Amino acid sequence: MAAAAPAALRVDPYGRITPVLPDVAPAQVIGSPASEGMAGKPDNPCPGVGTLEPAVAQALIRRIATEEDFFPDFTLAVAKVESNYVSTALSPKGAYGLFQLMPALASDLKVDRCKPEENVRGGVRQLRALHQKYKNPMYILSAYNAGEQAMLDADGIPRNRETIGYIAQVLNEFYRWNELRARADGSLGPAAPGSRVVARDSSSRRSRVDDASRHHTVSRSREGGAPGWASGFVINFD
Template sequence: MKIKIPPFFILSCWVAASIAPGIAYAQIYSGTSAAGTVVLSNFSSPEARVLLIAPSRGGYEAPASTAVASKSISAIPSAFKEMIEDAARQHDLDPNLLHAMIKVESGYNPQALSAKGARGLMQLMPDTARRFGVSDAFNPKENIRAGAEYVQWLLKLFQGDVELALAGYNAGEQAVIRAGYRIPNYGETQKYVPKVMAHYK
């Protein structure tokens, strides 16, 4: 949902959120359209990139990977954008798929660390990092390159089925195979796949 609204309303929203911290509220992004109109939106877009109001703990749903991020990054840093596009070209992938995965995995936080030990932008597990020759999983370029290579490998394994590739990325390819080439019945994976697909679409 995106609406265009007078600038004074932004201040009102911020004040209301500040004086009522116990009330759950959704995230709100703000920005300015090409015509100069202030835009408020509940999702990030080219016209609304600045996170004006972050969701409260009561209304926040952590990334499927349970990555611990110090803050939400609503705008894609240009350096990451270039790295993602380079990795996508190198591994014949749609860069939008990588963007969707990173959005869900880490929220573009290169220092994200999950409770299970997954690290960096694409939340590489230590075994996966070693498997794809990563020496520093918190290095954005290495992390994206290895994540993209793994995604490409999974897509080949599952004959281009994006949802199965995502399930394999989250739960491991063997879990998908044991489930009869279906999304495994793991709560995290069942949430992860549609969430990434929603961002991708």
């Protein structure tokens, strides 16, 4: 069987990241979709647990990331993509909470994933542990999404749609590229007083993570414009 074409990420002139995936023939479905769906959604592992307001969830994430000394804005971006700040989010595979912890990982981290504070603390500690191992933000996100073994087996970022798309989503959320691009295009109208704060905040957040990862270089795409990636997408380990 021929090897699958590499997957990658495309970076536009504004720095926005988009997955680039090989054309794949439609999958052949075997069996009845109806019977496949009979199992339905997994049972709620945390019945009776209330859902936090998104603003409360974000404040909780920021507080715990600060306590754990791990990049609060990067952590918030991960939680946004993982759960959209819904503290009772449950995935079809059974991952739960703001950081979508599976039972085995929660057990390894010694946290009760049903409790929002412990769910967040577990997610932050997992991200911090991955950061200590891999440094590169793309590898951190790849390992968090697909698992370390999948990344090691692939000798880098696994070439699958879910993981590539996940990395793009988190990085776009972290850098707020969509907001910055819209502002650069003028589609948001005159800059509001807070808009400069957003741009500076994005640059500040970028530098804090990039300082920890020397695999990428950053340049400005235009005078006074949004920062953009100068290097390409790294898919394999050095």
